[in-house]
Amino acid sequence: MDQDEDYKDLFFTECDELLGELQDHLTQMNDGERGSEVLNAAFRAVHSIKGGAAAFGLDALTNFTHGFETVMDDCRAGRVQVDGTSLPVLLRASDMMLELLEHSRNGGALRQAEVHVVAQSLAALAGGGQPPAGSAPMDDDLQDEPDEATADTVTVQFRPGRTFLTSGHDPLRMLRSADRIGLAEVRIAGDLPALADLDPLACPWSWTMSFVEAESATLRDFFSIYDLCAEIDGIPTVGAPPSIPMQIAKASRNATPPMTGLGYTKSLRVPLDRIDRLVNLVGEIVITQATVAQEMSQTRQGSDDMLEHSIDALSRQVREMQDSVMAIRAQPIKSVFSRMPRIVRDLCATLKREVRIEVSGEDTEVDTSVIEELVEPLTHMIRNAMDHGIESPEERLAAGKPRDGVLRLTAQHRGERVLITLEDDGRGIDRDRVVAVALERGLIATAAGLSTEDIDNLIFLPGFSTASRVSSVSGRGVGMDVVKRKIQALGGRCLTRSTPGQGTRFQVTLPLTLAVLEGMIVEVSGERYVVPLSAVIEAIQLCESNMEHLHNGQVLVARRGEYLPVYELPELFGDDLPPDATRRNMAIIVDTETSGQVGLLVDRLIGQRQVVLKGLEANFKPITGISGATILGDGRVALILDVPSLIERQKHARRQQPQHRKETA
């Protein structure tokens, strides 16, 4: 499993730490320190390494470490003296562990003879009786014999001890579980004492259990857990455990190392800032190359095919390089999603809800810069869903729903964007309440004309938050409006859709990467802007014949049989219209996803380019309608437009002032 690989890597990292600690402790011991704390700590370090090694099937390491652990145990118990004789052996053993770890990690040759010698020295220290290589663990044998005859009927006598009940066992539970593995008959012996003598914490009975067609291994596993607090007879025993000599032989022969000698790890840890520098550099190259191409196209004589060819090749290669570099930064969204179940669990406890979360699409890859920023908004969304959306178990049952609420978190690519959905099967958005709050807080002037979808999305309005009490879960003032802000700052969008009584769905779309964008460059009143190409449908020329002026000032343009609203960019920004506005006769049609298609008036189109996104945040709060900036070929800054936000704001403003009239020149 992939996850096991991750844990194995983690284990190796931990081993590095543990080994470091061990070496520190041994050094202290070498300097004369004999206190129990140091000895215990040294023991624990070796013990932990052994545990992990065993779990990951690293035989050579396990066997050696086991011997080492035995000696360390003896040392801390005082059975073996830490002195001039034993210390050198311990130190060598510690060095040997290093080698074994390296070997387990990266393959390569192992000095088996050396290993054996050190193991022998350890064994000698421990005194007779302890084999250098691991003795087979008492109960759970790694080398479990697979084939066991299934006896027809097995009868087991079970006598609970004094502490059976107080050790957390329950006879009824035990019998029910036994039922699942072939319990055929139970006969109970023993009597309930008189009430006056009854000790409710002692189990007065013993019983005989007959199993039919149960595998011996199953029975052993089943009953082994009661070892501490019951006497059990009649369980078929396993064949003789692998003899000790065989273990030694195995260790010294040193079977194939678990890691198929790959030589080096398959992946590399790189500090993020190195990658960022690379991304920036590549971004600069993209710009420079664009400049060269532009100069070329302007001064080209027409006959210089070689040059043109080279420039094209350069363009292509730079683009490929950029894609590759971007891919380096891509990570599966799993690292974010995997934290969510924990959050859900904690909230279940705090809120007294029963909710489970189903996650899918964790492999969807997203740019690192986006990933880090996602945890917070997702957490808030989940908190919100659990606090407001999903009902208490009682409510749910009363409503005929299953007791456990369900959250579904998914991620998928959709074109140039990542789509993240969080769906719950809760009570849905209380539309009446939402409208009431929105009116009360002055966020809307009137509820007239709002579709159910509009109402649902009111929760995103700044200042919304229906938490009438400060919920320790959702926190003060952390409403969906904050979530939306954050998502927008990432260049994404937030939508919600709800069905009362059935649930709510939150949908977040994000750009695949924050670093690069395909853009269309336009000029408006002397300033250049970039519109994400993915949003651009086409550019059209405006003339009297395809335009309509409405009485409220809105201008419409006819396109393929439809009339689309057309906007002036300065007005969308809330600035005054410059005097040359009337001369604009070109519009680019942009798809705003939430508000349909609209036209944006521009002076001219400059071209299509891949641009590198630069952040503005260092100096400003996010500006509605600007999702970032870039540097064009001539070194000047161009702002990147977020048309959907601008339109949304415009609609919102319009709704507040239905009498608003634009003065068109």
Added chain:
Amino acid sequence: MTPNASPLTPSDAEPSRLSDSSDTRQFLSFVVNKSSYGVGIEDVREIRQWMQTTTLPNQPKHILGVLNLRGSIVSIQDLRIRLGAPAPQPVETNVIVIVQAGERRVGLLVDAVSDILTLRAEDIQPVPASRGRNDTEAMLLSLAVSGETMVGIIDLNRVMDHAMADPVDV
């Protein structure tokens, strides 16, 4: 990158808290609206000739826009407006002083750059206590005397904060 040296103690501190007289600091001084101002030399990143900025929508008047500074985008403020005077359109002779305070960088448009001053602690005084400070004084950390000139030491945190102050959206 030099660590952000802490600016002089805030203007309401006792002058005697500034260390002994052997302590000197260097300042870049410049002219705005015919008066002299300065910033600690360690806060200055660069000095540039005026270049047409890219306008940011919906900003207060003193935010002129942004510029590309070797790959980073830096906002430019008109210090003339910040210091309380109306200002004509910038021209080529105007100068932009790029300063950095902490993580943030900003360009300040000034009329001209003057000199590098070396000032001793006792040359620097707090701004007189607010009996209703005007715009100008609100921007200052302290007042310095250099020769016969008063030099207002700009409070860069003020400069930065105001860049963020005005909400630009609903």
Added chain:
Amino acid sequence: MRRVLAVDDTRSMLGLLVECLEDGGHTVFAASDGREALAALDTHRPDIVITDLNMPNMTGLEFIEAARQRPEGRFVPMILLTTETAQELKDEARRIQASGWLCKPFDPDQILDLVDQLT
């Protein structure tokens, strides 16, 4: 779906155990030593506890002993999961009323079966 408290001071081991249990559909709370485990016991009231033995600050045995003194821990099944095999330790485990002893390395299916069996 049960609520399981998993305790181990080694991150990778703890991770494996938590993952095994979560894959089995259980709700898992994790702690890396006895003290954390006691706190988790109080807060989360698990249905069953699976704990390592050798841990700093408070061993698994000490933890179980302390847990059994508390009302939240009196009858909750508590299993030791360890590579140790010494009889003295098992005797001690019996004395402090640990529910059972399981050897590392563990088989995920066995752990899941155990959770089903004991809860």
